[in-house]
Amino acid sequence: MNPEPQSGLQRVLSEGGFAVTAECGPPRGGNAEVIRDKGRWLKGCVDAVNVTDNQTAIVRMSSIAACVHLQQMGLEPVMQMVTRDRNRIALQSDIMGAYSLGIRNILCLSGDHQTFGSQPDAMNVFDIDSINLLRAVQTMRDEGRDMSGYELDGPPRMFIGAVANPFADPLDYHVIRLAKKIEAGADFIQTQCVYNLERFKEWMRLAREEGLTDRVHILAGVTPLRSLRMTQHMASKVAGMDVPDSVRKRMAGAPRGKVAEEGTRICLETIAELRQIEGVHGVHIMAIGGEEKVSEIVEAAGLTPGPAVA
Amino acid sequence: MIVGEQKPIAEIKRMVAPYKKLLILGCGTCVSTCFAGGKDEVATLASALRLAFRAEGGEIEVEELTVERQCENEFIQEAAAGAARNSAVLSLACGAGVQAIARRFGRTPVLPGVNTSFIGVLERQGVFTEECIGCGNCELAVFGGICPITRCSKKLLNGPCGGSQGGKCEIDPETDCAWQLIIDRLRVLGQMDNLRTYIPPKDWRSSISGGPRKLVREDLIV
Incomplete structure (x- = not known):
């Protein structure tokens, strides 16, 4: 891990704080105001903001550029980087460039397959996978060398993140995979949205048993459900998502006009439970299409951004 | 074939x-x-x-x-x-x-x-499946005889992505997740430890990235 934290998120986590991160998707175009609007909603209520990299394979403003816009507003970005669109040459180059622009956090992913996106006729790259990317960023930071072993003038000192899906099958294997990601360089983990708390707790228990929670900061993902349609979509259409019947029933049973409220209530209850789980060091709030609601949730949950020790 | x-x-x-x-x-x-x-x-x-x-x-x-x-x-x-x-x-x-x-x-x-x-096999009458991209450096031994470079939609070498569900690939519910097949097979073979091993980035020079390929067998040239 970084000897002297350059990342604010790292500082919060290393000082034992309960971190709050949110997510921000760049626009389909060059209008920076879209990013700034989202930035204004999130400013002051989160420790860092993930900026997606052509999420769901839909062509958007680059993550690096959007990160810089947020940074200029005083927010701390987490640059998401997928291996779908760039080979190792472009990935390393962009990491160096991002660092030179002041970006200090990276989240390494493989990325949604392009057949889901706006240009399914594109060729994908997948020169390396997300774990290879983690290792590459770690080597750049800790050894000051690129993937070829060349010594770098100004190694990018990134705080390195990865994702994990506690709901993917088989469960025991996904704990092995978590270990592999930590071994490859992950300092923090952001998980898939938690609706099934029982399953999440089981995954955390296995992670604790393997000693993994001492080696990595786990930020549990949450997404407030806003409507029945969204609940249905999350339950059946989103890959790797686990929305149990109990949650669906609560949403379906909410009075007309109060469905979103119920979704927020479920989210707050989930956050409260997550805070009690040993090894959970923060929450990652993915308010898909509802960034303006994040501050409300953070406040209602009684979360305060910043290091634990004042 | x-x-x-x-x-x-x-x-x-x-x-x-x-x-x-x-x-x-x-x-x-x-x-x-x-x-x-x-x-x-x-x-x-x-x-x-x-x-x-x-x-x-x-x-x-x-x-x-x-x-x-x-x-x-x-x-x-x-x-x-x-x-x-x-x-x-x-x-x-x-x-x-x-x-x-x-x-x-x-x-x-x-x-x-x-x-x-x-390059594929006849799975059953009328159904053919792709099994090999001819990458020029076969690593099937570590993967239990199932090629993730060919059969994983993202060519992932270190395990499945989050889109693997119920043993199927996120891009098509008819397509098996290669990594599920690999995990199942390694379990049967008692080689689950292979999954813990870090697989480094692939050297694509032996594949199409190295330009048109040519195989010269000096021992066969007359």
């Missing part, structure tokens, strides 16, 4: 339209096994073309021939007279065969009648 699929008849018709005398050249090896370009397919296609042109008042003279392999000079030679007699050759071989024919008969237009799909 190399698996291929015959092009749609309409496309073939458009391609051969400028020529009055056509040799349809089948290949007796891979494309014959996958029912795309063997002797039977040559005969069927020849009849279909004759009928199609006649129906439109046009005319085409079609000659049929199938050689054992279009990728070997020894067999290509058998088609020399036929190629010379006709104004074009429609090859029903894979892309390698088509090019070998074109190289050998430099003055005759050679047209492809088959789309080369992949």
Whole structure:
């Protein structure tokens, strides 16, 4: 891990704080105001903001550029980087460039397959996978060398993140995979949205048993459900998502006009439970299409951004 | 084997339209096994073309021939007279065969009648699956005999992505998740530890990234 934290998120986590991160998707175009609007909603209520990299394979403003816009507003970005669109040459180059622009956090992913996106006729790259990317960023930071072993003038000192899906099958294997990601360089983990708390707790228990929670900061993902349609979509259409019947029933049973409220209530209850789980060091709030609601949730949950020790 | 699929008849018709005398050249090896370009397919296609042109008042003279392999000079030679007699050759071989024919008969237009799909196996009657991309450096030993480079949609070397659900790939519910197959197989083999091993980035030089490939076997050159 970084000897002297350059990342604010790292500082919060290393000082034992309960971190709050949110997510921000760049626009389909060059209008920076879209990013700034989202930035204004999130400013002051989160420790860092993930900026997606052509999420769901839909062509958007680059993550690096959007990160810089947020940074200029005083927010701390987490640059998401997928291996779908760039080979190792472009990935390393962009990491160096991002660092030179002041970006200090990276989240390494493989990325949604392009057949889901706006240009399914594109060729994908997948020169390396997300774990290879983690290792590459770690080597750049800790050894000051690129993937070829060349010594770098100004190694990018990134705080390195990865994702994990506690709901993917088989469960025991996904704990092995978590270990592999930590071994490859992950300092923090952001998980898939938690609706099934029982399953999440089981995954955390296995992670604790393997000693993994001492080696990595786990930020549990949450997404407030806003409507029945969204609940249905999350339950059946989103890959790797686990929305149990109990949650669906609560949403379906909410009075007309109060469905979103119920979704927020479920989210707050989930956050409260997550805070009690040993090894959970923060929450990652993915308010898909509802960034303006994040501050409300953070406040209602009684979360305060910043290091634990004042 | 190399698996291929015959092009749609309409496309073939458009391609051969400028020529009055056509040799349809089948290949007796891979494309014959996958029912795309063997002797039977040559005969069927020849009849279909004759009928199609006649129906439109046009005319085409079609000659049929199938050689054992279009990728070997020894067999290509058998088609020399036929190629010379006709104004074009429609090859029903894979892309390698088509090019070998074109190289050998430099003055005759050679047209492809088959789309080369992949290196695969016959899963069951009528169903073929891709199993190998010919990366030039086989690593099947670590993966329990299942190739993630070919069979994982993202060529992931260190385990499945978050889109693997119920053993299926996120891009298509009909497609098996290669990593699920690998995990299941390693479990059976008692080699789950392989999953903990970090697999470094692949060296793609032995694959198509290194430019056109050539294999020279000094021991066989006479």
